[in-house]
Amino acid sequence: MPTDETVVETAAEAAQEFVFSRLRRSDVDDLDVTVTFEDGVLTVDVYVLAPDVDEDVETIADDAALTAQSAVDDLFSE
Incomplete structure (x- = not known):
């Protein structure tokens, strides 16, 4: 368990x-990535100024944000 x-x-x-791949x-x-993980709930907010x-x-x-959620799903499936 991570x-x-x-x-x-x-x-x-x-x-x-x-x-940065895009x-x-x-x-x-400006790039702001805010991630919280509390009580098993993942919240990801991404702000990009370009x-x-x-x-x-x-x-x-x-x-x-979806990619971040997918990466965490992969982390838990390992």
Whole structure:
């Protein structure tokens, strides 16, 4: 059983990796990934500020949160 800290770190890393797989670091003015894991409930919020890109930044943020949740699911299935 992973620790709460491991769950939070896994989710945060997965979200950041996803964002930077879609956007160049130099294009991102601000990235905030907030992860909580309390009483077995995972909450992931991702905020990306990248005003000069043509991508749908909101969709990237949403997909990053989903990727983080999936990474935690994988962690528990190991």
